Amino acid sequence: EAGVTQFPSHSVIEKGQTVTLRCDPISGHDNLYWYRRVMGKEIKFLLHFVKESKQDESGMPNNRFLAERTGGTYSTLKVQPAELEDSGVYFCASRGIGDYGYTFGSGTRLTVV
Amino acid sequence: TQLLEQSPQFLSIQEGENLTVYCNSSSVFSSLQWYRQEPGEGPVLLVTVVTGGEVKKLKRLTFQFGDARKDSSLHITAAQPGDTGLYLCAGFSGGYNKLIFGAGTRLAVHP
Numbered sequence: 001e002a003g004v005t006q007f008p009s010h011s012v013i014e015k016g017q018t019v020t021l022r023c024d025p026i027s028g029h030d031n032l033y034w035y036r037r038v039m040g041k042e043i044k045f046l047l048h049f050v051k052e053s054k055q056d057e058s059g060m061p062n063n064r065f066l067a068e069r070t071g072g073t074y075s076t077l078k079v080q081p082a083e084l085e086d087s088g089v090y091f092c093a094s095r096g097i098g099d100y101g102y103t104f105g106s107g108t109r110l111t112v113v
Numbered sequence: 114t115q116l117l118e119q120s121p122q123f124l125s126i127q128e129g130e131n132l133t134v135y136c137n138s139s140s141v142f143s144s145l146q147w148y149r150q151e152p153g154e155g156p157v158l159l160v161t162v163v164t165g166g167e168v169k170k171l172k173r174l175t176f177q178f179g180d181a182r183k184d185s186s187l188h189i190t191a192a193q194p195g196d197t198g199l200y201l202c203a204g205f206s207g208g209y210n211k212l213i214f215g216a217g218t219r220l221a222v223h224p
Contacts, residue, residue: 004155042217048211059211099209102158
């Protein structure tokens with residue numbers, strides 16, 4: 001079974017530019033999550049999809065962040081325009097119905113310069 | 114705001130030693146998970162504890178959930194270099210859809 005795949009693994013962009021992160025969850029997992037760790041801090045929840053619907057986006061920092069999940073399959077997280085404080089590692093995770101545990105991707109390390 | 118505090122932040126020990134990592138909160142969690150993360154990878158689930166007072170064993174790792182479900186511990190017996198990594202505790206306050214993470218304990222086991 002393929003795991004959760006995230007693209008790209010690293011991204012370095014200039015302040016003001018746009019970046020789109022992609023996550024391919026485990027096939028059949030309805031629940032998809034985005035989390036983020038900024039330098040020196042704990043991993044924090046951003047949002048949760050069930051299939052293509054946003055269930056909880058209470059962790060999204062501001063309206064520069066836009067998440068979508070096309071057809072309930074892969075998800076994208078767009079940051080536009082990026083700011084220096086957006087730097088960090090963005091993790092995607094998926095979970096099947098009835099499962100306790102999350103499967104995390106390897107993360108995308110975003111650096112805004 | 115629910116917080117999970119992990120201690121110690123860093124732990125450097127010799128192979129064969131025992132160690133305990135703690136995860137504490139003033140809030141009650143419906144369940145708690147422990148993850149291990151290696152550089153360049155995402156967290157990998159080790160265990161989920163659900164019932165207050167529950168103890169689970171995974172080979173040389175023993176996990177305990179506090180009676181009041183506000184704290185947890187991870188004990189490693191006879192640590193090996195392969196145990197090196199970042200250990201994270203994370204709790205659910207209800208359901209399984211928003212994890213609250215501790216900052217982690219970075220463990221280094223030297224041969």
